[in-house]
Amino acid sequence: MAVKIYIPTPLRPVTENNAKLDAEAKDVAGLLDELLGRYPALRGHILDDNGDISRFVSVYVNNEEIHSLQGKSTTLKDGDEVAVIPAMAGGAVPFTEDQIRRYSRHIILPEVGGKGQRRLLESRVLLIGTGGLGSPAALYLAAAGIGTLGVVDFDVVDLSNLQRQVAHHVHDLGRPKVQSAAETIHDINPDVKVVQHNTRVASDNIMEIIGDYDVIIDGCDNFPTRYLVNDACVLAGKPNVHGSIFRFDGQATVFAPGKGCYRCLFPATPPPGMVPSCQEAGVLGVLPGIIGVIQATEAIKLVLGAGEPLINRLLLYDALTMEFREVRIRRDTNCPICGDNPTIKELIDYEQFCGIGPAH
Ligand SMILES: [Zn+2]
Missing domain, CATH: 3.10.20.30 (Beta-grasp domain)
Structure with missing residues (x-):
């Protein structure tokens, strides 16, 4: 016929x-x-x-x-x-044979499927910091086929990083971390477009940087940046996947727009010097691996719209006792940035807020 x-x-x-x-x-x-x-x-x-x-x-x-x-x-x-x-989403080209093979273990999961994998390939995730938390998150997000991974860092790879920052290798010593991370991501999955932001996030550049992304992963290691990332995400209405580590303890949660923020959880920073940094206090190398991979998991779930995100739940992990516990966290209606009557309407000076004085 x-x-x-x-x-x-x-x-x-x-x-x-x-x-x-x-x-x-x-x-x-x-x-x-x-x-x-x-x-x-x-x-x-x-x-x-x-x-x-x-x-x-x-x-x-x-x-x-x-x-x-x-x-x-x-x-x-x-x-x-x-x-x-x-199958198409937003005019995307069909999967190549290599993609079907690469993502086959995702595609056969009903919660992901071809549609979900397509979503991952079209998603844009920003990693703030490519250190202890950002490294393992970057590896798994790359492997999962996140289409665009932004990496922000201003640092260069140091020998003391290699105990936990698994995106960097011996041959990267002295190189910018964003460059080294980008190379590792490409070695795992050339599908991923990596955008390198070789800079320190600050009040005058963060809004522009995060504007391009769907999900922000906070893998920073200091309080001024944490509050900066928090406030920027609240103001831009972006989900912020939070992780933090100290010695043998880790914390993770997701701050979703309208569901509370880091300031609801911790309205003020500890006075300078009270909480030592990882550099001063040490950190078990594998700990950020656990927390960073939890952050990657949450980012992937947010992109897929699958499961129950860690929203309003703070996950606490103790590596020494090998215990996970969870506490509920709530949006504080009096929160200065995400409350009912916010007083913070634009980014502030975070060094000063944290009592540290200007960076030097
Ligand atoms: Zn808040």
């Missing part, structure tokens, strides 16, 4: 840019054989490894999906129009 086949734009590079093809076939199976005979490169876009129509592709006969007809045995008559439509 003489039928027309409609080829959508993502598949046209394979059909010499033909949008409509004329073909002769008595049923859908025969038509696909004919089509693949003409354009063998279409096979990977339409069929799975078993030769069945891939789960990411729908075939329509006169606007009816063939599963509601007789599947591949659906008979065709003169003048029928058949459309082969791959």
